[in-house]
Amino acid sequence: MSAAPRRTLAALGIAALLGASACAGTSAVSSAGPSTGSPATPSASGGRTQGEWTWTDDRGKTITLPERPERIVAQSGAAAALWDFGVRPVGVFGPHKLKNGGRDPEVGEVDIDTVESIGNVWGEFNVEKYASLQPDLLVAGMYQKNTLWYVPEESLDAIDQIAPTVGVQLSGKPLPGIIERYGELAAALGADPDAPAVAEARKRFDAASAALKELAAKRPGLTVMVVTATPDALYVAYKPDHPDIAYWSELGLNIVSPERPTESEGGFWEVLSWENADKYKADVILVDARAQSMKAEEMAKKPTWADLPAVKAGQVYPWHAAERYSHLGYAKVMEELVAELDKARDDVVS
Template identity: 80%
Template sequence: MATVPRRSLVALGAAALLGVSACGGTAAPPSAVPSAAPTAAAQGPWTWTDDRGKSLSLPQRPQRVVAQSAAAAALWDFGVRPVAVFGPHKLKNGGRDPEVGEVDISKVESIGNVWGEFNVEKYASLQPDLLVAGMYQKNTLWYVPPESVAAVDQIAPSAGVQLSGKPLVEIIERYGALAAALGADLKAAPVAGAKSRFDAASAALKTLAAAKPDLKVMIVTGTPESLYVAYLPDHPDIKYWGELGLNIVYPPKPTQSEGGFWEVLSWENADKYQADVILVDARSQSMKIEEMAKKPTWAKLPAVKAGQLYPWHAAERYSYLGYAKVMEELAANLEKSRDDVVK
């Protein structure tokens, strides 16, 4: 099965190739009020200006929120409980897709699990107050099919959160602000604890980077036809790690025809860049390391021969908890890695 990076939606035709099964449900869930949200606070007008510059104004705070899976995961960590999700959330084996984070998929409705699958009729039947989705491309809600946009807009207002071209922490804070506007308590112990954990993980990664300045790290994903090398400036997470001091190997510019984010290499040219450590896209629909091992040029890379291949959680939700876990794992993997693999 051909697989592609999560970003560069139009150019890469990404989600048309996502291969996970659909998840459904029949009974509409009860209104999803955010945890620790006083009922009185829901009274009165509610306003929000999203990252498209779109001003939303509702008679009262939205109670029934439907969100794209990654957005749902971020909101969930801040204390908001959506009534339904769309986008990757259920694996073929019935398990929870990592993209949906801590969301309890047994308690939310599904209106689509793969690219192009957005059940407009079911969405309408849930009587949503608000739809939330991230945006990798300007003004384009992730996983809302272009042909469904008009119908979706007629059912309920939507809030877009820009995910590209912004710093990692700013995106996390933006989701936090939206969660607070939806009634979440950002001072609640779980949220405050996640923020402390994120700060500690950032500090630990910065310390490790200073202790291992020669450790070269490259981030990739692959399809049977091509190897995609991540272009640091276009990925908020990778850019953040670079700011912490991690020595990241990345192309001088992305392949423009692919819409940015990556330099696309043929497998014959997979040795164009070399690193001591390679982080490989860990999403379920992406090419597996075992599959990459069959590519001769890949097998000859120093990091591959040294066995220094670790996961890159490309679809991690933008929350303190999500990225605290990512950086803790990353630091543990880099701590045990040799920095003399590339001669």
């Protein structure tokens, strides 16, 4: 997400604090070609596929269409994941364009010049423009159960009348499993799961995972804390609720585990006032790198932040909190993480 810290900070009412605004292609599949395991088979003419298409999403909702959907509209994170697996959406919503016109990292490798935008910030979803794209299917991730990410609740009925929706659960599941789920959906949409680029990305992910595991084994004393922030509070990631952080912990990385969030806090984070920002100490701090989140330079103005051992040691690195769930996306993240941690001292916190 972009306007609010990812994974239910919107439910905590933080979207407003971070400046949240309330305010056509012909084929969904790249030249990677159709999957032999797709529920639908290509038509002889090379156009629309023939045969019924069925998919049961992570809400337990079964979508059945007379043909395989080709005109896909997706939330930016979902669009980025599907893109890496070979699917080419015709429309995107959620963070995808920066203020300077560049591509927001949250949309990954998606060519934003070839897809239609129907909303770029939290709460923005142009239903009329969505309808004009004549979509066959909408795809979005879900951090909260049965809640499509970046799909405004007040517009859901209208959106449902235009095209079926597919939800991919992103919390409470292991990182590799989420990635594979997007791969399965991409294959069902006609992408080739064995395309060279897809296979290479999978190998790269496995290699990066192995490298991180090796580093963690060699540096058991290196402690890491993962945070995001607003002007009013510091949010320490509760690792069981974040698939990426949980995965790194499984690989052996020593990650600070804060107190379990209360139900009223919405989960995912322990919320600390800036006066209590020194509750946890670590050799390294990973800070939310999203465009709309509080920057480390801004956080440096907070005395309790500036006094943290990792900050004093200059061991503050980016956390790519909204990385797309694809092998390529997380291979890059872990390669960067290994390079940063490899040079970090592990004696900052005694």
